[in-house]
Amino acid sequence: MKCRKCRETAVINMAQHKLALCREHYLEWFVQQTERAIHKYAMFPKQARLLAAVSGGKDSLALWDVLSKLGYAVDGLYIHLGIPDNSYSDESCRKAVQFAEQHGLNLTVVNLKEQYGSSVIELAGRSRRGQLRPCAACGLVKRYIMNRTGLDGGYDVLVTGHNLDDEAAVLLGNTLHWSKELLPRQSPVLVGMDGFIRKAKPICRFYERETAAYTLLEGIDYVDEECPYALGGTSYLYKDLLNRLEDEQPGSKLSFYQNFLNARAGGFFNVDAVDRPVEMKNCIHCGQPTFTETCAFCRLVYEEE
Numbered sequence: 001m002k003c004r005k006c007r008e009t010a011v012i013n014m015a016q017h018k019l020a021l022c023r024e025h026y027l028e029w030f031v032q033q034t035e036r037a038i039h040k041y042a043m044f045p046k047q048a049r050l051l052a053a054v055s056g057g058k059d060s061l062a063l064w065d066v067l068s069k070l071g072y073a074v075d076g077l078y079i080h081l082g083i084p085d086n087s088y089s090d091e092s093c094r095k096a097v098q099f100a101e102q103h104g105l106n107l108t109v110v111n112l113k114e115q116y117g118s119s120v121i122e123l124a125g126r127s128r129r130g131q132l133r134p135c136a137a138c139g140l141v142k143r144y145i146m147n148r149t150g151l152d153g154g155y156d157v158l159v160t161g162h163n164l165d166d167e168a169a170v171l172l173g174n175t176l177h178w179s180k181e182l183l184p185r186q187s188p189v190l191v192g193m194d195g196f197i198r199k200a201k202p203i204c205r206f207y208e209r210e211t212a213a214y215t216l217l218e219g220i221d222y223v224d225e226e227c228p229y230a231l232g233g234t235s236y237l238y239k240d241l242l243n244r245l246e247d248e249q250p251g252s253k254l255s256f257y258q259n260f261l262n263a264r265a266g267g268f269f270n271v272d273a274v275d276r277p278v279e280m281k282n283c284i285h286c287g288q289p290t291f292t293e294t295c296a297f298c299r300l301v302y303e304e305e
């Protein structure tokens with residue numbers, strides 16, 4: 001197969017775009033498409049200070065790489081969750097640190113165990129109900145630390161490496177439940193409010209195989225293993241279902257997500273009602289916004305012994 005632009009041998013064929021490209025033109029296309037998404041969804045202006053949440057995996061490192069290539073001022077944040085299986089957290093931390101050093105970028109590492117006394121697995125195990133799954137505790141912890149680090153550091157936007165496979169799986173889950181709250185909220189950009197940093201997902205329209213191809217062709221070294229707790233989760237099931245659909249009907253994942261975004265932009269949901277600021281208090285421990293006296297993070301870390 002030949003590259004559509006230069007007729008050299010293609011390294012990737014994207015059936016959904018009817019597009020085959022060589023290495024050079026694929027890397028160029030990936031960067032251009034990212035910039036196009038940033039503009040299309042009005043994610044952030046060129047002078048914005050960005051904080052990229054990096055996990056050491058391919059998507060977040062590809063994102064960090066592309067944004068710095070595009071000339072954005074983008075620092076990284078790695079959250080060491082203390083996941084012990086196969087030294088998962090240690091290994092992924094090493095990859096994030098190595099990438100930052102090789103590219104001369106700033107990386108903040110927040111080590112949960114060192115800073116807050118417990119790993120995410122320990123926190124899940126001793127939560128009051130004793131039944132908080134590691135992923136539920138992990139989601140809460142990550143959201144809190146990302147928001148707090150972003151605001152404390154004076155960043156304008158927190159960027160995350162969610163890809164199309166992630167977003168389509170979330171959309172499938174939200175649709176299966178016809179979630180009135182979550183469906184209108186799912187967006188490539190979430191506006192910032194008092195106490196909450198603006199969030200954006202610049203690579204949300206790339207298939208996972210496309211971000212994998214980018215990192216491979218760029219020679220980016222990333223942690224290959226999935227987090228052991230990802231296996232068996234509902235997100236895994238939804239991804240598997242969507243992959244089967246994609247095999248039968250190439251492009252269906254992209255059209256599922258893109259048509260949802262178009263419907264959202266066209267007024268299908270009452271987005272204004274969702275984005276309306278709500279009355280919140282400040283957590284008595286940490287000062288972060290919360291509906292209760294103590295925020296969910298502080299309850300998990302300090303109270304639920």
Ligand code: SF4
Pocket residue numbers: 134135136138139227228229230231
């Ligand atoms: S799979 Fe679960 S525990 Fe692992 S990083 Fe993701 S949310 Fe955290």
Ligand SMILES: [Zn+2]
Pocket residue numbers: 003004005006007008021022023024025
């Ligand atoms: Zn080419």
Ligand SMILES: [Zn+2]
Pocket residue numbers: 283284285286287288294295296297298299
């Ligand atoms: Zn708090």
